[in-house]
Amino acid sequence: MNRFLGIGLGLFMALFPLIASANDSMFPPAPAAKPFIDIDGKGFLIDGKRTFIVSGSMHYARVPRALWADRLLRMKRAGFNTVQSYLFWNVHEPEKGVWNFEGRADLDAFLKLVKKMGMYATCRVGPYYCAEWDSGGYPVWLRFVPGLRVREPNAPFEKEVGTFFDKILPIVARNQINHGGPVILVQLENEHPLGWGTDMPNSYFRFLYNKAIQDGIQVPFFFSGLHHSSDPAGDRPWSSAGRTSPWYCTEFWPGWYNLYGALPPDRDRYFTRGTWKIIAYGGNGYNYYMLHGGSNFGYTNNDEDAASYDYAAAIGQAGDLRPIYYHFKRAAWFARSFASVLEDSDNTTENYAQCVGNPTIHATARTAPAGTLLFLDNPGNTVQTTALSLDGKEVAANLKVEPGEIRPIVLHYTLLPHIILELGLARIYAICQQANITTIVVNGPIGDGADEPLIFRTSGAPVRLIVGEQAMKVSGDTLTLIPRYPEAGAAEYAFQVGKQIVRVLAVNEQAADRTWFVEANGRHYVIVGPRYVGDVFLKHGHLFVNAERPADVAPDALDAASCVYGPYLLPNRLTPLAVSSSSLNFQKAPKLSGWQASLADQEAATGYPAKGWLQSRDPVEMGADGYNGAYAWYRTTLEVPKAGVYTLHFSDGGDWLDVFVNGHKAAESRIVPRNDHQVARDITLTLPAGRVTLAVLTAHYGRPKLFSYLGALDTVDVKGLKGPVTLMAGAFRGTPIEQWYWQPTDAHSAVPESLMGEGWQEAKVGEDLFHGRRGYAWVVTSLPNLPGAHHLLHFENVDDNGTVFLNGKLLFRHEGWGSPFDVNLDAAWNKQGTNLLAVRVQNTDGPGGIMGPVTLRVLQNDEVWPVEHWAMHGGVGEGRLSRAHWQTWPATQATHVPTFYRTTFITTPPQGLGPHPILRFSTRGLSRGFVWLNGHNLGRYPEKVPIDGYYLPECWLKPGVNELIVFDEEGNAPVEAHLWIEKTASRTVYQLETSGKLSFEASKALSAERSPLNERAK
Missing domain, CATH: 2.60.120.260 (Galactose-binding domain-like)
Incomplete structure (x- = not known):
């Protein structure tokens, strides 16, 4: 993600195209992997079948291992078939030669769980990651390898990367899809300024490529990323002609790292629209960064974050579901349902240029051998209606398109060997194959959808109407269905052609969000009613469903009408079982015990x-x-x-x-x-x-x-102390330097001797002088002639590199943006006259200039002594907490020195059914530091996102007494620190059971053998 501290997403988006390459190609799979995962210019093929990739980022190191399955299931329930994760180097090799693949770092276990969940995985192996993560993922020990330079041809760096790859890539390779695992794509490097896609501009990239092959990577892979953006599809559809790789987005940003919680509705609509643009314009897949952000546990945050990495994601830090989750869910199931078109199509928009009657509506189209998807786009902020004409004939008079909506219309779609969906004007949510029943879920406003029918063309056998005959009309080989959308539950319609059954479930807009596609014992079910469906299992002929709803939300009509539709024609009503009680409710958080202290x-x-x-x-x-x-x-x-x-x-x-x-x-x-x-x-x-x-x-x-x-x-960005230390008698006096002038230059121009002449422009501290252009500039000022024995100049931030001259004499060269530095001016200081300071600023990308305050510091006294012979030790005694000497400490009394504080609380962690409150620990009143819950380091405080305190993962709570340890750098009194329940993230988990035993006899009687489509679905 972006490096530009303190800038917003909009500005970053303006700058990012200057960094990212246009290359969006992938290296093709090795022959051994080709039957399992293959690519072409129209899309992805997995196990030989056209597959749309709906992916979300979740970093296993940012989620407690015990919660991996829960978060992955939430992704899967929303239609996501793929999870993407970084494989952070400093997680797996925190010390040189010391490897960590335990707990949250167990990559092999994570990938095997993804496979068990029935999902695919994309691995971004590095060695650089970014990700608002400490050092961008580089281990700290890399700083001390002599001669090492990152991300460029450099033998010391390549040696260490090679050792890391030799450890991490075999794990990825063993879990590739052609070896029975979930991995379908691999990314090398991340957002490198020189090479994306299949670019290999230098030997460093060739080294990474060769190492990946050597270590067994056989699935498609690429460099840096593909189409990173908050609106990756752009503004026009594209053709698949001439492409050799699918169009895929590795980072679609529907949130940002400085946010927390649900996005406002207008942002929801923006990102929902962005998703549909990918689908409508010819995309073959996308990955939301982040879909679930998680937490920066331990010492993993970078300088822009603290503990939370919520990202305003669809699945919150605590696993709560935000409104955008349900928008993403609709797009995901639609795209996956029509993968046979979207992964094998080309742009046919010109063929439908005259099809809409409302000029506000824009039409785009994708056509494949399996059919055509026509998309009606309303970019405005008001509802629009339009007539729709196809082949010179009006097929709809008043189709409604919501503000910002891109509405799909299905044309000539091969649903089954003898059934074509000739025209789908109703909003199709998803298509689900259930044995010999093909279930289509459509959604619309409550009432009749008279203007939005589904029209089927059949062949091979007569049509038999089974359920909802009054809504269906048969004329020759054409069947027209006008669905009705009930206030609760689903209206069911079904017809049969030969041994094939088509069922249509019509749900209203609210019920569409609460429609779920699940699997149990190898059979597929559609569940309508609950706000979320988790685990589902069969027992004694009954289907049991673990569902949840937000805290303190009472069941409504949709809950009461909850039904399951399986591979049989009759629906089964779902009835709730008794919800177990819990000592935790949503009103009252546990109280903290008295505080103890241990001075640090x-x-x-x-x-x-x-x-x-x-x-x-x-x-x-x-x-x-x-x-x-x-x-x-x-x-x-x-x-x-x-x-x-x-x-x-x-x-x-x-x-x-x-x-x-x-x-x-x-x-x-x-x-x-x-x-x-x-x-x-x-x-x-x-x-x-x-x-x-x-x-x-x-x-x-x-x-x-x-x-x-x-x-x-x-x-x-050196941390701690580094270099000579001096003791000076007296105190420095500081004067800010704010008046600067600048002009463009090159790498070898003469040092300016004065500010006379043309070309000088006024420059302000913090002003971007380059606007994304690479190059050089002189930035010059005249320093005030303050008397004193010593003169030092402090630069907070020269972006990117700065060479400092005083009165024409070279004093200092500094490389690296965002890293403060000092320059001793004594060697060139003119005590009698002017002092002209000139800085040759080099910009390599993004903004550039004197981006932070500059201060002239003067010391009057000439007495200076070196301070030498230092001893250093990392840590503040975290490792000896179990042996710490604790003393009772009044919560109202500060220690004013670095201090560990200890307290306890009693709780019953939420498990299984019942209330599931989300506990947070507020660090209000404390200064800065870290918190441990039962030995787990929760990360740094204070938070930099708008949430009060730490999320306490439920899996790290214990029945009975729980321990919190706080390290506070200034020893502030913990009088205001407390536990509280985050009600917006809390939920109630309950269980539903089918009212009667499931029966498959109805479908068995209608079909004695599988259809070809069912065979593929198996």
């Missing part, structure tokens, strides 16, 4: 034994000792000549510092609202004379995801 500043104490800590002359950055979390301690001792005020200057580091002198907290760096990100450079503190123990606790708030970054990792 012991590493700052004078005389603390730093045995086993990493020793160095100057501090080394966080992670150098193998720790990959968010904290690190640094210690040293120094001789202070006299008591007084001093400035401690750090060369590099971030994001936050807590400084201790002789075991007592003395100072801390400020937190800047922009992404909570600050590289602390100068800390002012008062020191006593003599030998002083100095300890620094550092924290980071997520490493950036490094979108579009190519180059060295060790210079990008």
